[in-house]
Amino acid sequence: MKKARTVEEVSMDPAVQQLLTKARQEGVETAFDRADAHTACGFGATGVCCNHCLEGPCRIAPNGKGPQRGICGASLDTIVARNFLMKLTEGAAPHAEHGREVALALLEAAEGKAPYEIRDPQKLLRVADGLGIETHGREVNEIARAVALKALEDFQQQTGVLNWLRYRGQKKSVAKWEELGLLPVNAHLEIAQSVTRTAMGCDADPLNLLLGGLRMGLVDGYSGLHMSTDLQDILFGTPTAVKAEYNMGVLDAKKINIAVHGHLPLLSEKIVTWAKQLRHEALAAGSEGINLVGVCCTGNELLMRQGVPVATSFSSQELVIVSGVLEAMVVDVQCIMPGIQQVAECYHTEIITTLPYVKIPGANHVDFHPDNADEAAQAIVRRAIANYGKRNPDKVAIPTVKTEAYAGFSVEQIVGALSALNEQNPLAPLLDAIVSGQIRGVAAIVGCTNPREQQNVGNVAVARELLKHNVLVVATGCSAHSLAKHDLMNEKGLEYCGEGLRAVLKAVGNAVGMESLPPTLHMGSCVDNSRPADLLTTIADTLDVHIGQLPVVGTCPETHSPKALSIGTYFLAHGVDVHVGVSPQVKGSEWVTQTLTGDRTDEELNLDKLFGGKLIYETDPFLAAQKMLDRIDLKRRALGLSVASDAPQSEDTVEHL
Secondary structure, three states, rough: OOOOOOOHHEEHHHHHHHHHHHHHOOOOOHHHHHHOOOOHHHHHHHHOOOOHHHHHHEEEEOOOOOOEEEOOOHHHHHHHHHHHHHHHHHHHHHHHHHHHHHHHHHHHOOOOOOOOOOOOOHHHHHHHHHHHOOOOOOHHHHHHHHHHHHHHHOOOOOOOOOOHHHOOOOOOOHHHHHHHOOOOOOOHHHHHHHHHHOOOOOOOOOOHHHHHHHHHHHHHHHHHHHHHHHHHHHHOOOOOOOOEEEHHHOOOOOOOOEEEEEEOHHHHHHHHHHHHHOOOOOOHHHOOEEEEEEHHHHHHHHHHOOOEEEEHHHHHHHHHHOHHHHHHEEEOOOOOHHHHHHHHOOOOOEEEEOEEOOOOOOOOOOOOOOOHHHHHHHHHHHHHHHHHHHHHHHOOOOHHHOOOEHHHHHOHHHHHHHOHHHHHHHOOOHHHHHHOOOEEEEEOOOOOOOOOOOOOHHHHHHHHHHHHEEEEEEEEEHHHHHHHOOOOOOOOOOOOHHHHHHHHHHHHHHOOOOOOOOEEEEEEHHHHHHHHHHHHHHHHHHHHHOHHHEEEEEEEOOOOOHHHHHHHHHHOOOOOOOEEEEOOOOOOOOHHHHHHHHHOOOOOOHHOOOOOOOEEEEHHHHHHHHHHHHHHHHHHHOOOOEEEEEEEEHHHHHHHH
């Protein structure tokens, strides 16, 4: 059995270290312990294990020894490409389902069947206009209904192209995808065809399978990311900058604590409402009120719009329960560890599932649909109140660690801040800073934390290194949690910024009444990766260039989820270089690896040739940052912009963190 890591080796977060120590002392197993107990399968880790039928499983040894084809005759390249496509499909499907759920909720709200209201009618009008929907003389709910039906067409139509792709896609990119036959028709159709392609006896062409993966990236991007963000902004309001608190110290021993976890904000928004309305019942139960905290992307959604504090990210979700003060953890969909129920059984916490297709053995279930949102939220809050009396004081231990962070940087908020410098042309200050080299480039740090990795180290190291070299950093998902917890979303983090970037952040901040913008901008949840994409589209269109020509990169240093791969593939299709710090499980095929990483030397197609962006796989965060800086400089040169060729090379190591 492998040796268990110390708590310091598990995470650089002192709150996680403290609670993991407590869990181990109390004999409570967490994801970090399970990660130490597991040895990764060498065949699966390189993508060469095929279990798509009952003839196998077949495993191809990458060293050339043993059988080099599956029983059906599938080659090593086919097996790896097919497995990669399956992962991208698994990533795109939940995001597309997210978009469909929100579209249905908007439809029911517009028809008066669900207790939601349109909180951003101006965004509704902009989206309707972008979709070609007539708005003149029509009531808000009538327009909302038309937008919702247009969204649902993207799951039903049998011909044409996704409405959201036509609306949000950059025309130069769309033309390229059309040329290659990559334009998706409807999300459900594309997902079903992708599953069919990976079935035994179907698609066996590695290149065709990889192109199918790009198609899945577009499904994720437009039926998932863009649709979800637009419709959630319409329903719940477009985020504006908020100041909130991060880390386990946001838990409150004197209050009833409820954690909301998952990705879909339809129910959690209502829990915020009912936590306020039922405060008198919480007081009657002997507490000082109700304290809501967020986990993962549901936490991001409530943070941006409601200022709800965030406790932690994916890999340490179980440790919120180990604090001993959590009355209920309410989960919806995506990134929910089944292990939370086993941990909860060691304390008084009640795990409450809410969707009919996402349940956990042993957990309690409160069925949620948009039309019963108030009833479900009310029932959940009351269950938490009733659970308060079961808390064991001897098991209570709340880390005092917490930090302040700014969040809510939607594209609208960023443009609004820039307009304080140039009202007529808000993007001009940003473009001027990029052209002059004050801002070397832009990087989006997205995605996850992974129990196998030292938590937060990859995300924080990459961010600090890029900031030092004047790269503007935006963040989404659990990576945003990593950066916020380590002072990269407040003024303290300015010490990590290069001189040029620091000057720009201070200038924009001063213009809107702040000391400075934070060094990294929190743009939201996983589906909100549409926000940096919209920003890039606006910049590229202003400059009349393809998005892939911009000095921008995407990075997911600690990914664990196929969703991060499908989001990355969406950006690759735009020509944006994408770095991952955890193996994407394709290295068993040199052909597939070189096609994705742009390292093919023959005349055949690879991603870099095809789109202008490539996959960068690098586990060392400092080497990864340098590779991204090199690609940023390459694109600056191609645009005729100056390059800081004398930029200092980092001698830091991960241990310095």
